[in-house]
Amino acid sequence: MRRTRKVNLFLLSVMLxxxxxxxxxxxxxxxxxxxxxxRLMAGELSILLCILLYAALTKSxxxxxxxxxxxxxxxxxxxxxxxICTMPLMTVVNLLTQFFTENALxxxxxxxxxxxxxxxxxxxxxxxxxxxxxxxxGILYQNYRQNGILMAIVLSAFLFGLMHMNFNQLCYAxxxxxxxxxxxxxxxxxxxxxxxxxxxxxxxxxxIGLSSLxxxxxxxxxxxxxxxxxxxxxxxFVLLTSLLLYGCLAIAGCxxxxxxxxxxxxxxxxxxxxxxxxxxxxxLPQKERTVDLWLLAAILVxxxxxxxxxxxxxxxx
Numbered sequence: 001m002r003r004t005r006k007v008n009l010f011l012l013s014v015m016l017x018x019x020x021x022x023x024x025x026x027x028x029x030x031x032x033x034x035x036x037x038x039r040l041m042a043g044e045l046s047i048l049l050c051i052l053l054y055a056a057l058t059k060s061x062x063x064x065x066x067x068x069x070x071x072x073x074x075x076x077x078x079x080x081x082x083x084i085c086t087m088p089l090m091t092v093v094n095l096l097t098q099f100f101t102e103n104a105l106x107x108x109x110x111x112x113x114x115x116x117x118x119x120x121x122x123x124x125x126x127x128x129x130x131x132x133x134x135x136x137x138g139i140l141y142q143n144y145r146q147n148g149i150l151m152a153i154v155l156s157a158f159l160f161g162l163m164h165m166n167f168n169q170l171c172y173a174x175x176x177x178x179x180x181x182x183x184x185x186x187x188x189x190x191x192x193x194x195x196x197x198x199x200x201x202x203x204x205x206x207x208i209g210l211s212s213l214x215x216x217x218x219x220x221x222x223x224x225x226x227x228x229x230x231x232x233x234x235x236x237f238v239l240l241t242s243l244l245l246y247g248c249l250a251i252a253g254c255x256x257x258x259x260x261x262x263x264x265x266x267x268x269x270x271x272x273x274x275x276x277x278x279x280x281x282x283x284l285p286q287k288e289r290t291v292d293l294w295l296l297a298a299i300l301v302x303x304x305x306x307x308x309x310x311x312x313x314x315x316x317x
Contacts, residue, residue, distance in 0.1 A: 003286075007143040008294035010054045011159060014135060015301045017046035018165075037119050040112060044127045047135050054139060062139050069188035069268070078264035079183060079192045083199040085257030086179045088249035090172040090200070095243045097168045099236070102313045117209045125205045129197035136160045136177065137184050137193040145185075147290045149277050153181040155290070162302040166309045176200060186265045186274055 021042045025034055055062055071079075112120070136156055144152035157177025161170035180193035265271040276282055 002288055003143055004147065004288045004290055005292055005294060006054075006058055007140060008292055008298060010050060010135075010139060012294050012298040012301065013050045013053065014047055014163065015298045015305070017050050018043045018163075019305055021046040021049075036112070037115055037123060040115075040123050041127065044123075044131045047131050051131070051134055051139065062142075063134065065142055066134075066138050066190045067142075067184065067188045068190065071187055071189050071192070072267060075187060075192075075264065075267045076195070078260050078267055079187065079195050080199065082179070082183065082257055082260040082264060083196040085253040085260055086176065086196070087200055087203070088246050088253040089257075090175050091246045092243065092250045093172040093175055094168065095239055095246065097171045098239055101167045101310065113208075117205075121202070121205050121209075125198060125202035128201055129194045132160070132163075133180070133190060133194045133197055136163070137180050137190055141181055141184065142190075144290060146284055146286045147288050148284065149185065149282055150280065151290065153178055153185075156181055159298075159302075162299065162306065165302065165305045166313070167306060170306065182261065183264070185277060186261065186270055187268050188270065 022039075025039055025042055028034060029039075051062070115123075136159065140159060141152055141156040144155055157174050157180075160177040161173035164170055164173055176196070180196050183192040183196055184190055186192070262271070265274050
C-alpha cells in the first residue's frame with residue numbers, strides 16, 4: 001500500500017474516532033457515571049488510539065521518522081518569541097468568526113472550569129500539544145511533505161483545524177497549524193511545534209487561573225462573571241472593542257513574528273533552505289499523489305461533523 005494512502009487512512013480514523021468515542025461514553029454515562037475529566041480527554045485519547053493503531057498496522061515507530069535536530073538556546077528563544085507573536089493573530093481570527101458563529105468553547109467551559117486547575121492544565125495544555133503534534137505535524141505532515149512542502153504546510157494545517165469540528169476553532173487552528181509547520185521546517189525539530197502549541201494552550205489556561213486567583217473566585221465563577229459582563233455590555237460591542245485592541249497587537253505581532261522567523265532560520269542555518277522551500281526549488285524524489293478517495297472521505301466526514309456541530313450550537317442558542 002502506498003505511503004500516502006496509509007496516512008490518509010490514519011486521518012480518516014482520526015476524524016471518525018473522536019465522535020464515536022464521545023457517543024460511546026455518553027451511552028455508558030446512562031448506566032455508569034463517567035467523570036468529567038475522562039469525558040474531556042475523549043478527543044485526545046481517540047487520537048492517541050489512532051496513533052498506536054497506525055504504528056501497529058504499519059509495523060513502524062512513527063516517532064523515529066520525525067525530525068529531531070538539536071536546537072540551540074537561541075533557537076528555543078526565537079521559537080518562544082514567534083509563538084507569542086502568533087497569539088494576537090489567532091485571537092483576531094477567533095473574534096472575527098464570532099460575528100457569525102458561536103465561540104465553540106463558551107457552551108462547555110463553565111462545566112469544565114469546575115475541575116481543579118492542575119487537571120485543567122494537564123488535559124488542555126499538556127496532552128493536546130503532545131498528542132496532536134505527533135498526529136498532525138508528525139505522521140501527517142512528515143508524510144505529506146514528501147509530496148510537496150508548501151502543499152503539506154497548508155493541507156496539514158487545514159486538517160488540524162477541521163479536526164476540531166467547528167468553524168470557530170477551524171479558523172484560528174489553521175493559523176496555528178501553518179506557523180507550527182513552518183517552525184518544524186525552520187528548526188528541523190518537531191519539538192518546536194510542540195512548544196508553540198504548549199505556549200498557546202498553556203498561557204490561556206494560566207491566564208484564566210491567575211485571573212481567578214486575583215479575583216478571589218473559582219475559575220468557574222470567574223468565567224461566569226466574565227460571560228455575564230459580556231452580555232451586559234453587549235456581545236457585539238465587546239467583540240468590536242476587543243478586535244480593535246487585538247488588531248493592533250496582531251499587526252505588531254506579525255511584524256515582530258516575521259523578524260523572529262527570519263532570526264529563527266538564521267540560528268538554525270536554514271534560511272537558504274527556507275528560501276528554496278518558498279521558491280519551490282526543493283527536489284522530492286519520493287513524491288506521490290496526495291489526494292485520493294480516503295483523503296476526500298476524511299475531509300467529507302470532518303465537514304459533515306462540523307456542520308452538524310454548528311447546527312446543534314445554533315439550536316441550543
